[in-house]
Amino acid sequence: MKGRQINYSEEELAFLRSHAKTPRRRLAELFNDAFGRNVSLENIKAKCTRMGLKTGRTGCYSKGHVSHNKGRKGWCAPGSEKGWFKKGTQPPNQRPIGSERVCPKDGYILIKIDETNPHTGHRGHFVLKHRHLWEQQNGPVPEGYFLKCLDGNKLNTCPTNWECMPNGMKTRLVAGNAGREYDNAPVELKPTILATAKVEQRLYELIKERK
DSSP states (O other): OOOOOOOOHHHHHHHHHTTTSOOHHHHHHOOOHTTTTTOOHHHHHHHHHHOOOOOOOOOOOOOOOOOOTTTTOOOOOOOOGGOOOTTTOOOTTTTOOOOOEEHHHHOOEEEEEEEOOOOTTHHHHHHHHHHHHHHHOOOOTTTTTEEEESSSSSTTTOOGGGGEEEEGGGGGGGGTTTBBBBGGGGGGHHHHHHHHHHHHHHHHHHHHHHH
């Protein structure tokens, strides 16, 4: 429901025009003092807008404007030092090198190693623990290969529990592929499932090479 229309006299309209560049809050105060009225700030602003009156302010610095802190390198607002970290202070959630956590997304163990984070440049970052340990013994995982957990337990990060396989083996060891599901298969069947998948993968590679 709309409110009651506010009427302005010619004298009041002339006042608004003559004070067009006055900030609206100040203009409302001057207007009400001058005419003994109680017109709200929002109504004054709306009336000025309908009349096409503008203060001339754009919210941007004008060309040639000089910053208040020009020539004051390192200047900070007084009192801001209260929120600064003290020298040597570490965030409470920062974990030391060697810390471990389980990734909630895929269940792999992550370990923080003493190497520069390639994304942030900071010292220390988390990597897959099983891959880190495996590569320490065997070197980098070749391109086009992945590490497969042999006993189905991702928390077992011992290098002997992981085997480097071509990416093509991934689909051969999951449910829906010839009824196999390696990770959830009985322990006694895992060697057979793995051996069968390797034979199929090698056969596929030989056929591909002959084409």
